[in-house]
Amino acid sequence: MDTRYPGFADPVLDAQASFRAVLEAMSRPGRVQAVVAPPELPPGLSPAAASVLLTLVDAATPLRLAAGTEVEAWVRFHCGCPFVCDGAAFVLDPGATLMELEAGTDEEPERGATLILEVAALEEAGGWRLRGPGIRDEHRLRVTGAPPGFVAEWARNHARFPCSVDVILCAGARIAALPRSLRIEES
Amino acid sequence: MTSAAAKPSPPSGGRGLGEGGAQGAYAHDTGYNFAYLDESTKRMIRRAILKGVAIPGHQVPFGSREMPLPYGWGTGGIQVTASILGPSDVLKVIDQGADDTTNAVSIRAFFRRVAGVATTERTAEATVIQTRHRIPERQLTEGQILVYQVPMPEPLFRLEARVAETKRMHALADYGLMHVKLYEDIARHGHIATSYNYPVMVDGRYLMSPSPIPAFDNPKMDRMPALQLFGAGREKRIYAVPPYTAVRSLDFEDHPFRPIRAPHACALCGSRESYLDEVITDDRGGKIFVCSDTDYCTERQATKAAAE
Numbered sequence: 001m002d003t004r005y006p007g008f009a010d011p012v013l014d015a016q017a018s019f020r021a022v023l024e025a026m027s028r029p030g031r032v033q034a035v036v037a038p039p040e041l042p043p044g045l046s047p048a049a050a051s052v053l054l055t056l057v058d059a060a061t062p063l064r065l066a067a068g069t070e071v072e073a074w075v076r077f078h079c080g081c082p083f084v085c086d087g088a089a090f091v092l093d094p095g096a097t098l099m100e101l102e103a104g105t106d107e108e109p110e111r112g113a114t115l116i117l118e119v120a121a122l123e124e125a126g127g128w129r130l131r132g133p134g135i136r137d138e139h140r141l142r143v144t145g146a147p148p149g150f151v152a153e154w155a156r157n158h159a160r161f162p163c164s165v166d167v168i169l170c171a172g173a174r175i176a177a178l179p180r181s182l183r184i185e186e187s
Numbered sequence: 188m189t190s191a192a193a194k195p196s197p198p199s200g201g202r203g204l205g206e207g208g209a210q211g212a213y214a215h216d217t218g219y220n221f222a223y224l225d226e227s228t229k230r231m232i233r234r235a236i237l238k239g240v241a242i243p244g245h246q247v248p249f250g251s252r253e254m255p256l257p258y259g260w261g262t263g264g265i266q267v268t269a270s271i272l273g274p275s276d277v278l279k280v281i282d283q284g285a286d287d288t289t290n291a292v293s294i295r296a297f298f299r300r301v302a303g304v305a306t307t308e309r310t311a312e313a314t315v316i317q318t319r320h321r322i323p324e325r326q327l328t329e330g331q332i333l334v335y336q337v338p339m340p341e342p343l344f345r346l347e348a349r350v351a352e353t354k355r356m357h358a359l360a361d362y363g364l365m366h367v368k369l370y371e372d373i374a375r376h377g378h379i380a381t382s383y384n385y386p387v388m389v390d391g392r393y394l395m396s397p398s399p400i401p402a403f404d405n406p407k408m409d410r411m412p413a414l415q416l417f418g419a420g421r422e423k424r425i426y427a428v429p430p431y432t433a434v435r436s437l438d439f440e441d442h443p444f445r446p447i448r449a450p451h452a453c454a455l456c457g458s459r460e461s462y463l464d465e466v467i468t469d470d471r472g473g474k475i476f477v478c479s480d481t482d483y484c485t486e487r488q489a490t491k492a493a494a495e
Binding site for chain 2: 166
């Protein structure tokens with residue numbers, strides 16, 4: 001199946017701007033960043049998730065995807081990545097749980113997957129209490145529409161450090177990241 | 188584009204060569220992709236940087252590319268800088284604290300040509316600072332990224348030559364060997380005789396080489412507001428220290444870590460706080476001590492001149 005939806009308007013500079021947003025999000029967990037999105041999107045994909053895929057996923061990164069055929073065709077054309085069920089480097093699948101994904105090994109923890117998680121809304125006030133590298137004292141992040149039991153599962157995910165999974169939360173054109181080093185408390 | 192919007196826009200004007208201030212954005216040489224590297228290389232390096240940030244202090248392998256300068260001249264740092272740099276960034280490059288040495292001047296000229304970015308010699312104006320072997324004296328801020336050029340990323344390599352073995356030691360957080368080395372220093376010299384490349388623990392988990400910065404600079408890494416990225420081109424490793432992350436220099440309770448500095452004042456600006464270089468002035472043994480950080484020194488001299 002072909003796609004009629006475009007990628008970044010400016011593939012080089014839009015990818016750079018989006019990467020800096022992801023880098024900022026990953027180095028200051030809980031700080032919400034806006035990304036540059038493609039002008040038009042296949043149904044079933046948020047602008048933020050589209051931007052993260054275009055910025056980081058390519059032929060070298062197996063992707064586990066469950067977002068419908070339109071999205072699959074779009075990703076296949078623009079990212080050219082292999083689609084897999086197990087051992088994915090990037091995951092965009094609402095059915096995926098942290099503990100079942102590739103977590104890397106003690107010697108090569110960087111092989112742990114990155115989960116792209118679509119949520120309803122992100123807000124820098126109230127909600128979770130975040131602590132860890134990248135945070136001076138404490139950051140607050142209110143995530144609307146996170147999977148039920150996410151915080152408890154995150155605690156198990158964090159306990160495996162340095163092996164683990166990193167998460168990029170996407171809501172509309174905004175992202176926040178949860179690196180594996182992060183501790184989350186529900187308030 | 189919050190991240191870009193938060194940054195100061197490149198200052199206009201001030202293009203005169205040799206001036207301390209920012210040189211405005213140049214047109215980028217369209218014979219090259221923006222910032223020299225191709226997009227798939229940038230994606231690969233960007234993924235390595237993100238994993239490095241998520242696992243503070245862990246060395247992430249990456250496919251280091253041939254760069255148009257030899258290994259040992261900052262190929263790792265340049266690849267990291269090229270992968271993060273955008274048109275609205277202002278780049279500063281220092282070599283042992285100085286903005287005006289060959290390496291720093293050539294790398295600035297390289298990025299002006301291939302990325303058309305504005306460059307500066309002023310620490311306060313820069314959004315990205317690439318450094319060889321120093322941390323600027325001025326406290327860095329949240330809007331800045333410090334990129335280190337790293338010759339040897341493995342802190343244990345003089346103690347254990349086998350890479351497979353050092354990987355295992357990092358996996359097990361087994362750093363006894365380094366403590367024994369520091370202990371032997373004390374037994375032999377009465378103090379820890381490591382004055383640069385002094386090993387640090389990052390967030391209490393990974394032993395990390397701070398690159399050959401003087402031990403004097405180690406305390407600046409601890410809970411620094413700026414993001415710190417490290418690139419080793421020949422050894423093909425990238426690692427990172429996120430902002431506000433605990434970076435502790437290894438020591439013993441009875442032999443605490445002490446940053447060392449020459450006990451003099453700078454001959455040019457009079458600073459008693461900054462890290463000093465010894466400069467030989469004649470062939471009769473004459474010498475002076477001056478700040479290694481040229482921007483810090485120039486700024487202090489200007490303030491002093493203005494006050495008089």
